[in-house]
Amino acid sequence: MRAAPTILHLDMDAFYASVEQASKPSLRGKAVIVGGLGPRGVVATASYEARRFGVHSAMPMAQARRLCPNGACLIPRFSLYRAVSDLVMALLRELSPLVEPLSLDEAFVDLEAGGTAFDAESALETGQRLRADILAATGLSASVGLAGSKMLAKVASEEAKPDGLLLIEPGTERALLAPMSVRTLPGVGPATGEHLRRAGITTVGELAEAGEDELVRMVGRAHGLGLYRMALGLDDRPVVAERDAKSVSVEDTFDVDLHDRVRIRGEVQRLADRCVHRLRESGHSGRTIVLKVRRYDFSTLTRSETLRGPTDDPAVVREAAARLLEAVDTTGGVRLLGVGVTGLADYTQEDLFAQSMAAEAAAGAAAEAAPAGEGGAAEPDGAAEATGTAGPGGSAGPAGPGGPAEAPEGAEPGGEPEPARERRWAAGSDVRHAVYGPGWVQGSGVGRVTVRFERPGSPPGRVRTFRVDDPELEPSDPLPLVGEPVPGQHT
DNA sequence: TCTGGGGTCCTCACCCTC
DNA sequence: TCTGGAGGGTGAGGACCC
Numbered sequence: 278m279r280a281a282p283t284i285l286h287l288d289m290d291a292f293y294a295s296v297e298q299a300s301k302p303s304l305r306g307k308a309v310i311v312g313g314l315g316p317r318g319v320v321a322t323a324s325y326e327a328r329r330f331g332v333h334s335a336m337p338m339a340q341a342r343r344l345c346p347n348g349a350c351l352i353p354r355f356s357l358y359r360a361v362s363d364l365v366m367a368l369l370r371e372l373s374p375l376v377e378p379l380s381l382d383e384a385f386v387d388l389e390a391g392g393t394a395f396d397a398e399s400a401l402e403t404g405q406r407l408r409a410d411i412l413a414a415t416g417l418s419a420s421v422g423l424a425g426s427k428m429l430a431k432v433a434s435e436e437a438k439p440d441g442l443l444l445i446e447p448g449t450e451r452a453l454l455a456p457m458s459v460r461t462l463p464g465v466g467p468a469t470g471e472h473l474r475r476a477g478i479t480t481v482g483e484l485a486e487a488g489e490d491e492l493v494r495m496v497g498r499a500h501g502l503g504l505y506r507m508a509l510g511l512d513d514r515p516v517v518a519e520r521d522a523k524s525v526s527v528e529d530t531f532d533v534d535l536h537d538r539v540r541i542r543g544e545v546q547r548l549a550d551r552c553v554h555r556l557r558e559s560g561h562s563g564r565t566i567v568l569k570v571r572r573y574d575f576s577t578l579t580r581s582e583t584l585r586g587p588t589d590d591p592a593v594v595r596e597a598a599a600r601l602l603e604a605v606d607t608t609g610g611v612r613l614l615g616v617g618v619t620g621l622a623d624y625t626q627e628d629l630f631a632q633s634m635a636a637e638a639a640a641g642a643a644a645e646a647a648p649a650g651e652g653g654a655a656e657p658d659g660a661a662e663a664t665g666t667a668g669p670g671g672s673a674g675p676a677g678p679g680g681p682a683e684a685p686e687g688a689e690p691g692g693e694p695e696p697a698r699e700r701r702w703a704a705g706s707d708v709r710h711a712v713y714g715p716g717w718v719q720g721s722g723v724g725r726v727t728v729r730f731e732r733p734g735s736p737p738g739r740v741r742t743f744r745v746d747d748p749e750l751e752p753s754d755p756l757p758l759v760g761e762p763v764p765g766q767h768t
Numbered sequence: 769t770c771t772g773g774g775g776t777c778c779t780c781a782c783c784c785t786c
Numbered sequence: 787t788c789t790g791g792a793g794g795g796t797g798a799g800g801a802c803c804c
Contacts, residue, residue, distance in 0.1 A: 292804095312772080319772050321804090334804080337770050380804045464777095466802045499778060500801090523776070530772060565796085575771070581797055613772085 282444050283389040283400050284516065286422040286430035287369065287407070290439040292382035294324035296361055297351055297705065299416045299758045301717055303729055303737035308332070308348035310341050314704060315532050317612070321353055325439060349719075351705030357755035358382075364414050372403060375516045385427050387516040397423075397444055404442050416733070416758050424450075426512035432461060450510030455482030462507050469496055484508040525559060526567065526617025527551045534573045534610030541611055545602050548616040549595040556618055562587035563618030566594055568601035573610035580604055587622040594618065700745050702726040707756070711749035713741065715756060721745060733758045 289295065293311040298304045308327035312320040318338040323345075330345035342350065362381040369376045369384055373391025378384045388394035394403045404421040411419045418440040422433025429445050432454070437443035445453060454461070459481060460470045476495060478484055484492070485508040493501030506512065527548050535541050545568065556563060567581040580601040588594065598616050702708070702721040708728055709715050716730035719740060726745050731738025733756055743750050 315772095316769070317772075319770090321772080335771080338772095339769055340771095383804070464802065468801055497779065524774090526774065528773060567797095577799080579798060583796065615773090617774090 281389060281394075281396050281400070282423045282425050282430075282447060283387065283394045283396075284424055284427055284430040285372075285386040285388055285394075285400070285404060285407070286424075286427070286434040287365070287384050287386065288420045288422075288431075288434045288438065289365065289382035289411075290418045290420055291322055291324050291328075292417075293322040293353055293358055294327070295417050296358055296758065297349075297354075298324060300357070300733045300755065301729070302731050302733070302735055304349055305737075308345050310338070310345065310348045310350045311353050311705075312338050312341070312350070314338060314350060314352055317530050317532060323348075349705075352703045354705065354707070354755055355381075360755075361415050361417070361758060365411055365419070368407065368410050368414060372407065375518050377516045377518060377520070385430065385516045390516070397446060401442070401444055404444070408442060414759060426510075427514050427516065428463060428507050428512035429510060431463065432457075435461070451485070454508065454510055455480065455485070457481045459484055462504065464500065464503060464507075469500070472496060481508050521623075522559060522561065522621060524567075524617055524619040524621065525552060525556045525561065525563065526569075526615055527555060528569060528613055528615025528617075530571075530613045531611070534612050535614075536607075536610050538607065541607055541614065542599065542602060544614050545598050545616060546595050548614055549598040550591055552616045552618060553589060553591040553594050556621075557589050561618075561621045561623060562589040563622070564588070564620035565618065566597035566601065567615075567617040567619060568598050568605070569613070569615035569617065570602075570605050570607065570611055571613035572607070573612060575612070577613075578605055581619075583620065587620065702745060707753045708750055709753040710741075710743075710747075715753060726750070732756050 294309040297309050297311060298307075306326065307324070308330065309324040310320055310327050310332055311322045312318050316339070320332060320334055320336045320338060320341050322334060323332040323341070327341070327345050327348045330348070332341045332345050332348065338350065341348070358381050362378075365382075366376065366378055366384065369386050372393045373386050373388055375387035375390040376384055377386075388400055388403055394400035400423045404423055408419055408421055411417060420434045420437040420439060421442045422430040422435070422437055422445075423443070424430040424433050424445040425447050429450055433443040433445050457480060458470075459465050459473050459479060462481060462484075465473070472495065473479070473484070476487075478487055484504060487495075487505075489502065489505040492505050495501065496504065529544070529548065531544075535544065564587045565581055565583045567579055569577065569579050571577045582597050582601055584593070584597065594616070702718045704718055704720055706718050707715065708718055710728065710730070713728075713730045715732050716728040716738065719727045719729050721727065724745055725742050726747075727740055727742045728750070729738050729740045
């Protein structure tokens with residue numbers, strides 16, 4: 278077991294919301310809620326100001342708005358968060374080659390492996406310096422936990438939040454953990470927490486007292502053994518710099534449940550294409566195709582099919598997904614569809630056999646499906662979806678100005694020609710005005726869009742309102758949070 | 769106005785082979 | 787030839803994480 282507290286866990290504070298506050302000076306010190314803005318959107322991150330109203334991650338956005346009616350609700354801007362995250366991860370890699378990112382805003386670092394810390398004192402010094410460097414590079418605060426293991430370092434950073442640093446001295450682990458809730462331990466979520474609570478176990482100390490056998494009996498072998506060890510403060514998992522992806526998937530929740538079988542088939546095909554696109558981008562192929570269907574009552578079904586060999590052929594994935602869909606009863610309505618690929622390989626063995634099978638199957642299916650599919654008259658409730666609100670980019674899609682991010686290509690080959698659509702301006706998205714310069718959308722409706730003209734580092738800016746089709750207003754890329762070059766002057 | 773998206777890991781059931 | 791168990795592959799679902 279490692280003695281020196283040289284595992285560092287970094288956690289950026291309320292990351293998405295903090296990035297939004299840094300890039301939008303008028304929001305600093307205000308309640309900011311980042312998440313899906315559609316009717317089925319949920320909160321991704323809330324600023325600490327919004328958390329005071331009871332808003333938290335995974336809460337339905339509608340509920341968050343009720344709790345915090347004056348909060349600024351914004352769509353996530355992942356490209357910006359990724360850019361900021363890259364800066365932070367680069368700083369971590371200066372400390373050690375062993376950096377294990379967990380998400381855009383969290384990572385473990387093995388300081389000892391990087392030679393940047395060997396005892397409590399040097400670890401503390403490194404942690405403080407890192408926090409200062411992150412603040413200088415991004416303008417954001419981060420919390421740091423230091424301990425002898427990953428689990429304890431994560432507990433420490435959680436305790437240090439917000440904007441703090443905590444080191445757990447070797448030998449103090451059990452006493453520190455004992456009074457904490459079992460929910461503190463990674464892997465104990467609502468279900469396991471409730472399971473343990475019913476057995477009278479609510480603290481980590483009680484978990485340790487329960488003993489290994491009892492825990493294995495209660496929650497299964499792997500989980501029970503892991504929980505018992507963690508309750509004792511034991512965790513010898515190494516920091517792993519490179520992790521191979523094991524699956525790739527895409528899914529969409531629709532604003533309105535889908536009933537029309539033809540429409541559902543179409544969505545599955547579209548998702549299969551998106552999934553293959555992502556699969557290819559990652560340089561993978563995969564062998565098992567998974568279809569996910571969440572029904573009107575929130576029950577979730579998965580159906581999967583394993584191919585003879587890995588593929589990244591869109592036709593093969595589309596066909597497999599279509600076959601899987603045929604085995605699912607969708608009467609009652611579908612709120613979410615997803616297509617995924619697992620069993621990834623890092624080679625693309627061009628599977629001629631599978632391809633020829635797929636081509637045959639496709640030809641057969643096309644011959645069968647075309648009359649019914651194109652006719653679209655089969656489903657008596659087909660008109661139910663004609664609202665058009667349930668489209669891609671509904672609650673989840675960052676349906677920014679210029680149209681939904683997905684389905685850029687003509688999505689409705691057989692549909693009526695689309696009239697010039699009113700431009701949509703999502704709250705929080707970046708824009709540039711020919712006269713007033715860079716700003717962000719504060720809100721839009723009834724043919725108007727309200728823009729606040731400010732940028733990272735500027736004082737809070739002024740608000741102006743335009744027609745949604747104002748030709749001088751256009752979507753733009755986010756500006757960097759720190760060290761922003763003067764726009765238009767690249768010398 | 770209930771409940772996103774993209775993942776990982778584990779368990780269990782079933783089938784097949786040895 | 788029959789039977790039972792072990793073990794791997796597959797499919798489905800649940801829990802959890804950020």
